[in-house]
Amino acid sequence: MSRILMLLFVIAVIAVVVLGVTMAVRASAARRSIAESPREILKRRYAAGEIDEDEYLRRMSGLSQDW
Numbered sequence: 001m002s003r004i005l006m007l008l009f010v011i012a013v014i015a016v017v018v019l020g021v022t023m024a025v026r027a028s029a030a031r032r033s034i035a036e037s038p039r040e041i042l043k044r045r046y047a048a049g050e051i052d053e054d055e056y057l058r059r060m061s062g063l064s065q066d067w
Contacts, residue, residue, distance in 0.1 A: 038063055
């Protein structure tokens with residue numbers, strides 16, 4: 001009986017740690033996305049290779065226009 005309780009305790013501690021790390025990563029990503037301007041996001045995506053130069057320039061010019 002004691003071993004089962006110890007095993008459940010260890011599983012619970014691991015679950016709490018994993019949950020805490022997951023929440024911290026999500027909160028950090030949310031803060032970063034709020035803090036970044038659209039231009040910064042485009043620059044990061046272009047640098048990472050997610051978008052090509054034509055897409056980058058097209059979207060940057062769209063951001064500079066007054067609607």
